[in-house]
Amino acid sequence: MIRDRLLAVVNCLATYSSEEEPLSLQEIKKILESEYDLELTDKMIRKELKFLESAESSYDFFTRRSATNHRENVFYLKNTAFEVHELRYLMDAISAAKFISPKDTLELIYKIRRFTDEKTSKRLSNQLVKSEAKIEIKHFADNIQAIHEAIRLNKCIKFQYGRYNVDKDFLLSRDGGFYEVIPFGVIWSQEFYYLIAQEHGQENIKQYRIDRMSNVLESDKSWIEYPGFNLEEYVSKLFNMYSGEVSGLAIEFDNHLISVVIDRFGLDAKTRNLGNGRFLLEVEGVVSMGLVRWLLTWGADAKAVRPAKLVEMMKKEIDRYAGLYT
Known part of the structure; x- marks a missing residue:
């Protein structure tokens, strides 16, 4: 119960307090009662706040005099994981990425906003205006992860590849046959993910749009890095x-x-x-x-x-x- 009490106070401060808008003891008490169904006395709350201020605590806890009532202390936890502008960068990158579906975009942005307190989260409520349409791609996240895992393990991969025709039907190349390639790396260019790879039996290195790939499978074949090949230099x-x-x-x-x-x-x-x-x-x-x-x-x-x-x-x-x- 005592541990639950401390966690509730920490969660209350992490969610509802900030350096710009700290909470008084009475405000903490009201939030604990309304949001956490905890009826704590002032003494109980002070005990938890005292622990947060002690050397035993690992939280970035701060206390100071209230700007409106100099006889009262106010309290807040500093969120050190991300600055507001860093969260904004992440949100904007997700909003701009055409390969992230509208549904996944909303879910990811919601999760990012949970990295900070409620008041700061409201400052992030406006989203980047998208200039181009997003697209729905089946199993895109699975394909990306499978490619990265194969690169990490120096394994070849197989996949099907295709593109849209003028009737907006997605048609697989090679009558649905698989490409088998050595995956050198993944880059993000012009709002798309590309795989830089070399197909078996061919000398040229090629670029494949990952959103046009399907059924990405790890091959049983391994590969070794080419001496002298620099992926960044190649892409540049x-x-x-x-x-x-x-x-x-x-x-x-x-x-x-x-x-x-x-x-x-x-x-x-x-x-x-x-x-x-x-x-x-x-x-x-x-x-x-x-x-x-x-x-x-x-x-x-x-x-x-x-x-x-x-x-x-x-x-x-x-x-x-x-x-x-x-």
Whole structure:
């Protein structure tokens, strides 16, 4: 009973008190009676508060004089697990993630808000406005966990893969046949999870959208890490998650796009002012349609200089665009 009494006082303070809004002894007493069905005397509550203040207690318990009644003490427990802005970051990331269903989003946000006291939780009641629709994906959480577990154990995985057609039917590739791959790692890019993997019998490393995978199974085959392969370095050279040949790139940009280049390549990106309102970026990257379409995002403010293969790909894609409007 005594232990239950202490836990009730701790729970009351953790839920209803904060540094900005501490509780008086009488407020604690009323909450214990109404919310916990405990009728405790002032002496009983003081005993528990005294323990929380002692060296034996592991709680971040604080007491001070009331701002409105200087003859009265007020009390609160400090929530040290997360700051308010940290909880907000977690909530916003979950709200923005398209692969987390609306139902799971609400449940996760509710759980996150329980990491703090009730008054602070109310400050987190407004949610991020979502700019894009969320999607329902069966067994998505199970698939993510199965992939991470296989990577941890250096096991290969098998899965089915597919995509939507124009009738919005999800069709499996290879007539429903399984892909068997070496899973190097999982990344989160452009609001989607991707698996970076190499299919058995093929040399190229590819990217697979995990929300398009189903029936992820751990294989009985094991794999060892490739010497010299750096996953982060590999991913940094991709554009829109397209695979291709790595090459030295030279691209001219209009000066107003310097922030775009820094956002994509970082402050250490090799750039040179050309003095004509443009600058040159030199970087290693994957030559792919992903890069072509990324460059076309900026219209005439971006120009591919080399390699010749990229320049030719740009010309062909521009001709295709022009053909749509003739």
